[in-house]
Amino acid sequence: MNTAHYDTHGNVAVIRLDNPPVNGLGLPLRQGIVDGIKKAEGDSAIKAVVIIGSDRAFSGGADISEFGTPKMLGEPNLLTVINYVESSSKPVVAAIGGACMGGGLELALGCHYRVSKPDAQISLPEVKLGILPGAGGTQRLPRVIGAEHALNMIVSGAVMPAKMFNGSALFDEMVDGDLLDGALSFAHKVVSENLPLKKVRNLKAKHANPEGFFMFARNTVGAVAKNYPAPLKCVDAVEAAVTKPFDKGMEIEREAFAHLINTSESKALRHAFFAERLTSKIPDVPSDTPTRDIKQVGVIGAGTMGTGISINFLNAGIPVTIVEMKQDGLDRGIAAIRKVYEGRVKKGKMTQEKAEAAMALVTPSLTYDDLKNADLVIEAVYEEMGVKESVFKKLDEVCKPGAILASNTSTLDVDKIASFTKRPQDVIGLHFFSPANIMQLLEVIRGKETAKDVMATAMKLAKTIRKTAVVSGVCDGFIGNRMINQYSREALLMLQEGATVQQIDKAIEKFGFAMGPLRMADMAGGDIGFAIRKRQYAENPNMKKMVVADRLGEMGRFGQKTGSGFYRYEPGNRNALHDPEVDKVVDEVRKELGITPRKISSQEIVERCVYALVNEGARILEEGIAQRASDIDMVYLTGYGFPVYRGGPMHYAEEVGLLNVVRAMETFAQNPDAEPGFWEPAELLKKCAAEGKRFDEYATSKNQ
Structure with missing residues (x-):
């Protein structure tokens, strides 16, 4: 049941959020929070309330399954929930672990106190959907971490570790051990010491030079945002938090939210958000389809595509054997891979130790025989059917049963390529885009005989190597x-x-x-x-x-x-x-x-x-x-x-x-x-x- 579970621990009530996987704040869960607050207020034995999520997430924000449905705005909406929490006659403590994002962070900011695991992930990412936080995030966050830090977080949508805000008014305590135990202990302290019901709305959002800062912010954000209206609206809303009373700031936030959600840019960004999540769903391949283990990968060709493809797997810690026909070509390919990792070390994006560990996973080879233990082999050779034929016939001879044979072809007929083998069910197209180690897209080409578990494996593997995989049928050029x-x-x-x-x-x-x-x-x-x-x-x-x-x-x-x-x-x-x-x-x-x-x-x-x-x-x-x-x-x-x-x-x-x-x-x-x-x-x-x-x-x- 996607709801909130109510329990008591002595004189403290615990409302546990339960809407897997990230406790999206759907209507049943919102109703459960309100019911829990009401129940606690009606029980004279209860002196405080703790709201807690799962180890994975306090709350990731809005429930995306409700987007575009009446439930999204159904009462109690998030503003109503936060009002119930904030106006509770008994202290409410948010116990934060895992993801605390968007509406989840806004809910936590509505609580009287917040305790957190140091590694909890904090963000207001709404700008990435072309909107801004619409339940008080632009008004409350500046009041607890300062206008500059808050504006940077809101405009970028960046995810920050909770420990970065230790000592600020955002968190009252960091919990190193069990989160619930720590939250209950803190709640008992609040009760025993008769601490006041702190409301973030009553704090002042200050800046030494608000006029100069927000003028600078508009110029900077405007230059970067260009075709995206949301970041500048974020500046307006955070400025209101500093220069206007809380309720007036909330009006400005809500007006900006209502405007942005109807812009073409926000509609496009929200469309892309959902589209990306849909790509992995294949109607006739259930999500529980068994997948094949991919522990060793082979790549045919050490040119630009072959080396780029290899780097994806090396980054994921998967050993790669690269096969080339001539030693000089093989040497150039290995040198190209090394150059990429040396560049990352030089730019501070990777440690020398990790670069060396990645290079240690590469096995250069001049023979197909070294692919006999590979679980997946990807060819990245010249785009000509005769060349593909010779490669796949050789792979069919050498590779073990159950190995997936993939072509990186960008236009050629994958079914014809599969016909060169005695195992067409194991053949698939994996069309990487150049530069293959950078470009996000991976077209997964499904042949007429490609097995369902091969498709499921390819889609799972795409996530492992951090690609957006899109399924295509066979035609000239695919999609x-x-x-x-x-x-x-x-x-x-x-x-x-x-x-x-x-x-x-x-x-x-x-x-x-x-x-x-x-x-x-x-x-x-x-x-x-x-x-x-x-x-x-x-x-x-x-x-x-x-x-x-x-x-x-x-x-x-x-x-x-x-x-x-x-x-x-x-x-x-x-x-x-x-x-x-x-x-x-x-x-x-x-x-x-x-x-x-x-x-x-x-x-x-x-x-x-x-x-x-x-x-x-x-x-x-x-x-x-x-x-x-x-x-x-x-x-x-x-x-x-x-x-x-x-x-x-x-x-x-x-x-x-x-x-x-x-x-x-x-x-x-x-x-x-x-x-x-x-x-x-x-x-x-x-x-x-x-x-x-x-x-x-x-x-x-x-x-x-």
């Missing part, structure tokens, strides 16, 4: 690269139609992408895109050719790696510089194709690129390649630099309005230079637009 292909094609077509390289990238970066499509192509390597296009041209002769990009490829302009692509690059410098040679190529291509260049607006650039993503994403959903629209958004938020404050391409399209998206696509289809059929809306997009449904809502109703 991310299949969609980015359409996005890039539109950018290249607009380049031919009249836009400049710089204009295209500037428009997309102003929209919020980390990098424009042409800069991104230069960073990824133009040779990769060139090879993919040539393969696609062969498979689909009617496909419209990207002549400018192909011409640059023929010239050997492959981006940063060659010093020239859509831009030019000076040695040792990754800054993209304008190159008149590219302008010349563009002009020549336009003349060859008979195109009279026209002015293209930034709005058209953004809409054509982003709506190309959306339309292909809808097709991917139709085909069952992606499980849900929010999974597609997570691919783009964690792997392609889509602006987080816009929530991902599918969420963004829904916020714009799917009817408006379809309308714009109809306009683009009238462009005489458009590829025939390209702007035909996907059936799912048309249905959702016509019926006023969101993508995942339609999929849910269709399956009911």
